[in-house]
Amino acid sequence: MDHDTQQRNPFIFTFPEPLPHAEFISRISELSSSGYSPLGFFGTPEREILCLMGKAQHVPILLRTAFPAGHCYPSLSVTIPAFHIFERELWEEHGITPEGHPWLKPLRYPAGSPTKMESYPFFSSPSQALHEVGVGPVHAGVIEPGHFRFICQGESIQHLEIQLGYQHRGLAKLMANGDLRSKINLSEAIAGDSAIGHGLAYCLATEALCGAEPGSALKTPRRLALELERIAMHLADLSALAGDIAYLSGQNFFAALRTTIINSSLAICGSRFGKRWLCPGGINYGLNKEQNKTLRTTLLTAEKQIELSAKAMFSSSGVLNRFDSTGCISRKTAQELNMTGITAKAAGLPVDVRADFPAFEEGIFQAEILASGDVYARAYLRYKEIRQSLQMIDFWLSTLPDVKAAAVPLAKPRPNLLALSLVEGWRGRIAHIVKTDQKGNTEFYRIIDPSLHNWFALALAVRNEGISDFPLCNKSFDLSYCGHDL
Amino acid sequence: MFELLKARLAHGYQAIPDPLRARIHPSFPGVPVFLRAHEADFSAAAALCPTQAIEGFSLDFGKCVFCGACQRNFPETFAFSPEFRMASDSRNGLVVQWDPAKQASSRPSVCPSSVLQQGFSRSFALRNVSAAGCNACELELGAASNVNFDMGRYGLEVVASPRHADALILTGPVSANMAFALEETWLAIPEPKVLILCGACAISGGLFAEEGALDRSWLTGQSAALFIPGCPAHPLSIIHGLMSLLGRVD
Amino acid sequence: MICCGLILLWLTLIPALFRRSALFTTMLCLASVCLAFGFGRVLFSSAPQICHLQLATLPLAIQFEVDALAAFFGCLFALGFPLGMLYGHFYLKAHPGEGAGSHLFWLGIMMISMFLVLLLRHILLFLLAWELMSLASFFAILFDRNNRQTRSNALYYFVMMHLGAAVLLCGFALLYLNTGSFSFRNLVFAGLAKWLLIIGFAFKAGFFPFYSWLPKAHPVAPSHLSGLMSGLMIKTGIFGIILVLFRSEWQAIELYILLAVSLITAFNGVIHALTETNLKRCLAYSSIENIGLIGVGLCFWQLGILFANPLMSALGLAGALLHTLFHSTFKPLLFYLSGNILLATHSLEIDSLGGLHKNLNYTSKLFLLGSLSISALPMFSGFISEFSILGAILLGFNSHSLASTLCSVVAGGVFAFVSALVLIAFTKLYSIVFSGEARSEAASKAKEHPLGLLLSPAILALLSLVLGLFGKLGLAFVSPLCITLGISQSQLVGLGGLLRGISLILVLLLLVSVILFLLKSRLVKHSRHSTWACGYFKGSPKLQYTGMAYINPLAYFLKPLLHSPKLHQEVQGYFPRELNYREELFDYLDKGLIASLCRWLGKFYGLFSGIQNGKTNSYITYLLLALLALLFWVLGVPR
16 A cells, blocks of 8 residues: 555545546446445635545545535535535635535524625424424523523424534634644634543544554553543543432532543543543653552542442433333434444444544454433433543553653654545544645645534434423534534 | 442442542642743744643633643643642632742732621532533533532532522633523622633633634623633532632641 | 383483483493492491382282392392403493394393392292293393304203293292292292292303303303393392392211302312313303302301301302402403403404403403402412301311311312412413414404493402402401391401401502512612513414413313313324314303203104104194094093
């Protein structure tokens, strides 16, 4: 294989030849029917459309075409619903209209967009027996902003539409300006609760483009950091879910356990969220024998307590009453709408970057899957993933030598290459796509947070649920507003 | 039920006995400290700083995202003490200056607000507006009410509606799309009210300050009562800052 | 005095014919004053007056009897009519309809006939007056005669009234057969007759299952007429029922049946009031509920006699009469205000109203007072009357008599439940119509009316408040009749004492509230800001409850009783195109029983349609056949 391309995560592509538009579309349809799903589909500043299609255990395929004549083309979402959000994004950013798109509405309202947020065309019903409820952007708790428009019949939700865009900060532009190697802080701020997830994706993509790769001694602490973040945020979610159903014991048990876990992060790198731990080329803070031992003991104690707390919570009939069969997503829906992470795995769809696109050589990773697709499945799956991550960390810690903070020096990024790095963040598949131009400067930097796909799951899950179950469903997905809005 | 009892026993007593005087792990980056006034180090660090917080011989830790680059690269000049008591009642108070006379750097302080001392010292209701933050400050603010930090014991709480609130605590750099909602929330809080900025993004725009997607015009016309720096602001910093503002820290 | 008044009333027909509404109203007021004086004197002097009138041409002697019962209702009518016409005058000015001229005439006839019904005790004349009342109100309802719905509902009303009159006729016929005299002045009703009479009067009052004309007739009638019908005309039915109850002997089982019917009436009325979306129809069902409550009071009056519990009797009767009186103040108030709303927004569907407290300031405040009154909240009149009736019910908890306790348990339970539902129904009405944002263009453009349309409602609201604060006033008005109907003075004195205590507390409460309110407005700084909407850019009138949504959790439990077919379209697919949802809650009796009855009747008569086929040949054949039959009969009958 060409040294320039890389056949495993993070992937490097040389830019393929542009296809004629019709062939581009037919290739996508072909790949879609043979099990590929879209990892990315977007317009570039060079007035082209790129599409990355991926399938588990296969190398993703990059397709390229120019902007269609007349700036419109027959929409892919009609036959492949997974493209719906990408086509809306393409329409908003570049004005390319997908004809026949069933839900063509603005997505993020970037600066200078012609449409205004207050004139968002909400789906509405003329019936006088239905009323609407609008919540947000400023929500009742300490939570990011977004607007939810319900159509209700009495207390039962008939339809939910989610309007996001309030968190838009223009991250894609900020990531693409300047030296690619200095963007670690910005990438950790894409979604602060997924600092390691996005940070790692950025580091992998940058290292791949610069042609460097840190040694395995430096890789393991990174995976450790990722799993630690996963554990911490899953505990936060379990705590929040318990709080929403007024199971205060669970809320407090898991909140305290989360504090323990993130304080371990703090002890290593100074940040409870794992910020400043990673850097492109390696890590900023190492793990000596002392820290290793302390971490191992802490995690072992925590594991026992997590087990006890989870057992107490998941055997309580009051908890099960609220969780069971609430907010269901079917496997078919998850597959058709390209959902990832907990949302998909709890519905029976086995998608996990650690299994499908492994970035590290050893072992086959087996993702935990549950089939019922309801709040219970998503909650219990979090518990199972916590245990899985704890076991992995324990294994790594047992074999990890003294690690000092170190980073492989990075040369200037190589020209005319496209890098795709995929990371299984705790919400799902994070994809960073970077392209360099002929001078090695960043041409564009695309960030695809798993929430981009998964927000729609919430809108579907609450149909025919009581409106009082909405906060519970929302927390069971726990999606990122700022990851969606960038 | 027995499972619940077992879990409860294992949980133990989780509240930090005195959050105002707690001890935090030494690796926590708190108030920046200058160890010496080395010009070359300062100018090199200024070039490295992702938010241009270092200028001359000062570090504006309202802009600082505590990335640690200056400390890791120039450990003889820069250090971050594990001092989480970082809040200030003025923007300038967040600028650490090298004081040649004392051969040390300045420290921030909070002068209690007399208005708040009178009416709110035992019950202070906050309304959070999250305006394009990365969610870390929101999680930390939420954690300040959890079983460990428990700011509720001091009468500090985050309330659901601005109508019930005494203060607006802002997290996030304020995107253009959230500017209207922020102002609406402020107007919906009855007098007397104060504005509290929590986190580097809220104080100065943080890493996003240059990007055209922000709209901080409303903020520039307001005078905030409290600035709590950090990226994200640690719950202990938040609690200490609020308590100082209420005059309950001796 | 009374004759004076009656003559004046007849004279009001003249300006009515000439469509001089102002003159009509003034003369009516004068007439009413005379009548009120006359009736008042009779009522408080407790000496029944009898007045003979001999018309030269007719062989009958028309005898007017004014006893306490007639006087009570007479006073009520005399007070209610001028207030109604006061409103009506301005309403007709603002809303000229197709039949404005004859409308006043028929109104006059209706008022005269209502007084005549009270005064006449001759069977035929009474029935004549009764039918005249129905006829006159039928024509008066046809104010808006171009509307198909109005015509069909008015006809329905007329037919129902006729059925009621037919039953009355049967009842009176039986009486005549038994006693041989046309006068029922001092008669004791017995046997089948009393039941037929009760049913006949129940048609008019609106008891279950004879009420279905009420929610049809009231919404299509012009608002002043709705108020008059609901506040005064159905009370003639109550008048009749009291008459029959007083003049007959009742067995326990019969009283239980009557009690059950009253309770069902009340319950049925309120659950439909809850789920209606038309403002006037909601008020009409609420009238049915109130009639049910009056019925409960009357039943406890008789049950008190049966269980030898004189206090129960007193409270029951006093409560029923008080409720009759008070209902005639707050129900017309609500109907007149609904007329205001109709004039301002041209719509009575509550789901297209909203936000009217801003535009229709005074109307909304008066409506609030009316709602508080009808929901029987303290400080308003409804509280006093329902308190008395509930007192009567609670007195039945007697360890000696199982029957008494059982009655109280059942009646008390249903009564309490109904009262709660009334409160819900009126909070729904008030909040959907007046609070929030306007749900339609018309509602947002509504403007408050000038004084004329607010005068009558204001007087009624004031009456409600005063009678609610000073319960003894109402009791004083009702006592003479109670005594005439067999209640002892001492029981009433006891009730009076209780009401005095309540008044004291309420007046104190009012004073304290007023003082606190003044203090608050002086000391507290106010600032206004728009409703907190989570910081979203703008509200939308869709972002608020509709009537059905408000009621939905409650209606869920009542659905089996309400027969609701609905068109419900589920949201289809990931990206739905449209969402339609329509839910209508029907009256089982109306759309179920009566509609199918009419259908069968129609089919049955349809069998005979062959006879009336329009062909001259057939008719000639019938003539021939008839002649032949006659021939055979004449020839065949032996001399």
